[in-house]
Amino acid sequence: MSYQARFKVWRGDADGGGLVDYEVAVHEGEVVLDIIHRLQATAAPDLAVRWNCKAGKCGSCSAEINGRPRLMCMTRMSVFDPAETVTVTPMRTFPVTRDLVTDVSYNYVKAREVPSFVPPARLKPGEYRMRQEDVGRIQEFRKCIECFLCQNTCHVVRDHEENKTNFAGPRFLMRVAELDMHPLDAADEAGVDRRQGAREDHGLGYCNITKCCTEVCPEHIKITDNALIPLKERVVDRSYDPLVWLGSKIRRRKE
Structure with missing residues (x-):
């Protein structure tokens, strides 16, 4: 018709x-x-x-x-x-x-601010091994096609232009979460604290988990539930849970 x-x-x-x-x-x-x-x-x-x-x-x-x-x-x-x-x-x-x-260069600026995957020093290329459950956990985030609809609909930057300087947006906070979940990422060994970076450099605290980013994702990635909320929980544990904080100090001292 x-x-x-x-x-x-x-x-x-x-x-x-x-x-x-x-x-x-x-x-x-x-x-x-x-x-x-x-x-x-x-x-x-x-x-x-x-x-x-x-x-x-x-x-x-x-x-x-x-x-x-x-x-x-x-x-x-x-x-x-x-x-x-x-x-x-x-x-x-x-x-x-x-x-x-539209000029979406803001997104590429934020992408460059996220430290990339750090290969484990103890393994050579071809020696990487991961359990399937670990692969499945982060594979969802690799479906992102970078349409930037989640970035566009996030009211933290949509309604507040001034936040763009300090806020990476859901797409790149999801990237931080993916790397933080990666069992072979050796960021800590290289002196890169992804959780601290999420909080201090990428503006994780600006996100108030309204799930508007998830609602517009054409790949149906559960950005909020599977990436941002778990990342927030790990950041809070690292920063405010006294047992987790003490454990991290003891572990660093042993190293």
């Missing part, structure tokens, strides 16, 4: 802009990105949009559709009533470059 849909698409750049009305054909089985491409081919050849795989795996086509952060390539037109006006706007948390394209 084909029909004519009403779209409102944000057009503009860093200096400002607004919603522009379009009427465009929709065919059965199409997604929002198909419609944006049809607009480019017919009514708006200069419309800027970022996309790549069109299969929900590259994370490029993130936008806000009727106010909800989504991937345009994974949002089917069938979820909307044909009489409904579909509004497409750029991600609100990041500066607009042009039209639906």
Whole structure:
């Protein structure tokens, strides 16, 4: 079934802009990105949009559709009533470059601030061994496609621009949690305290676990329940549980 849909698409750049009305054909089985491409081919050849795989795996086509952060390539037109006006706007948390394209460089800055995996000195490449339960625990987080929808919807930076300096956001706190759970990560031996870093360098305390990041994740990663809350618990234990604190001191002294 084909029909004519009403779209409102944000057009503009860093200096400002607004919603522009379009009427465009929709065919059965199409997604929002198909419609944006049809607009480019017919009514708006200069419309800027970022996309790549069109299969929900590259994370490029993130936008806000009727106010909800989504991937345009994974949002089917069938979820909307044909009489409904579909509004497409750029991600609100990041500066607009042009039209639906935003400057997400904040995320790459935060990515570089997370210390990478530290190989264990006692093992050579090819000698790494892990139990399947340990692999399963962290494998979920490796599904992240870095669409940055979780970063976009997190109100800590969405509503408070000033927090960007001190807050890594859910995607990169999840990365810290993943490395902290990794049984072969030798960060402590290299003098890298991931839990202290999460608290002091990456702003873990800013997160108040509203689960909005989990709700918009296209890979259905349980960011809050499986990464952020356990990380918070380990940080609290390290900082405030007297037995854990004493044990860490004794262990360091023995070393």
